[in-house]
Amino acid sequence: MQQPGRAAEIKAIGIGKSFGSFRALDNLSLDIGRGEFLTLLGPSGSGKTTFLMILAGFVQPTEGRLFSDGVDITDRPAEQRAAGMVFQGYALFPHMSVEANIAFPLKVRKKSAADIKRRVGEMIERVGLKGHEKKLPAQLSGGQQQRVALARALVFEPGVLLLDEPFSALDKGLRGQMQAEMKRLHQETGTTFVFVTHDQSEALALSSRVAIFNHGKLLQVGAPDEVYDRPDNRFVAEFLGEINMLPLKGVRPADNGSTGLCEDRAVSMHCKADLVRGDAILAIRPEYMSISGEAAAGENGIAATATNSTYLGAATRLDLTTRQGAKVTVSVPNEVAAAALSKGNSVWLTWPAEKGFLLPHGGQ
């Protein structure tokens, strides 16, 4: 964070934060790589924003240390850390023009007038605000205010850019546009981005890695496909998207994975059964399941009856109930759904062995 123009590498070791008796963050250790786009994802009150505020220096951790490029910055005040920050609601200076807002961090750093003019001009061009230089924030649309906030946070070339739910106030179309823009800015600047959101699709779409929080604990960190396809626990599995959970019995290791009994039928998984034995949960994302007349021998499959369908346009969402009463949801082509519903009696749900994964039985 101290060398402008260079992406910072951040290391958090055993960070904890208590507000009175409330434990906002518990023993968090996390490495944020140089130039990475890391998303902190979790429901509200999960500790993700507290961690961002600790990174920015606005909140002092109760325990643990924070390093930037190997230097301990735990006790350094926010104004000396100078991480770029984009706040929820943007927090622009309402009494300053677009230009003056963006020039603010450069003026604070006592850059020459010519230098400020040049860099502010470049930044305004880069975020597409040309022609709006003299306007006040109140005269801009939400998307434009967002651009000013990004420009102001990036103009002094901070080692890290911190973003606190920056898109929460934007409508859906604009949100997609701003996400693309942010991805471009990340590539262009090469700066480390740390982004807080509670929207899992946003997290999966934008980041190089996702860190999932709940109840003040960091549950899992990994690339989007890693956390989506191989969640460590039930919370992560459910938070990242819809998921079907089937009870499994007699889980044991097998050649190239594991096997178990699902409603009295043998199924196989590619994942290892080293953490769970006996009873477990088999989790499969709806889009990986398909419907067929019958399951071939050795294929993973379970019999179920379709109960309800929801037309989604490109596909149909089908709710089914298995013989032993487990509820399953799948997303299938429209004509497949119609056929399955018309049959009335049982169809077969099948899925590839590599798409199912094991979660411990019950709880987390």
Added chain:
Amino acid sequence: MRAYLSDRMGAALLMAPLLLFLVLAYAWPFLGVVKWSFTLPTPGLGQYDALLTDDLVQSVFIRTLRIAAVVTVVSVAAAYAITVVWVRGTPAQRLIAEFCILVPFWISVLTRAFGWVALLSNRGLINTWLQAIGFISEPLALVRNEFGVIVGMTHFLIPFAVFPLASAMRSLDDRVLLAARGLGSSRIRTFWTVFVPMTRSGIIGAAMIVFVFSLGFFVTPAILGGGRSVMIAELIYLRIFQSPDWGLGAAISVVLVLFVGALMALLFRYVRPKQLI
């Protein structure tokens, strides 16, 4: 629509007693004063003519404006400091600030003026102490002059400046201050370049309220000025009750009311009424 109409009728009924009182107690008598200013002692514009030529009236007008200006600057600056503590301080600091703001309201303006006389007079506490420690040999002239008047009025008016300032400071988004610090701005720089400009409407409101109140002040200048630094309200009193010159007193009153009215109109162009409380 019905609900809207009955709401408006209800509001009108609730406000009616106050409006009636204002008309009977202020507007009607004031029309009488206007009439005097054109008819006493002889009908015509003679009293307004005198206003423009009378040296005494003009010097009192100028002194009133000068004192009001100084009191405004000092009161708003002091109120700003107190309000920052009141709105943004620790709970203990807030309590102390609140005490300092509210207690003066419970003590009569007369009592407070005499309190200042006791402090500031030649044999008052301050002069006695300063002489006792050998800091001065002759007592300082702290009262019966403009200085005394300004001290007394400032003390009275600070609480009135606090409310519009507090309203402006409370509506300020804390994240904007965090943003400034996050962008590298020190606390002092953030205060002057972000906090103060963002409370501008509060500053304008506070200044206008204090200035308008100062123009019509009577008791405090009469006691602490000791008849030597007469302000406009005291001059009106003297013209009406001591020299039977009702016409001139009435004319000064009319000019003062018009001037204050113009200031209030200007104030409400910049500040919405609810920002003042």
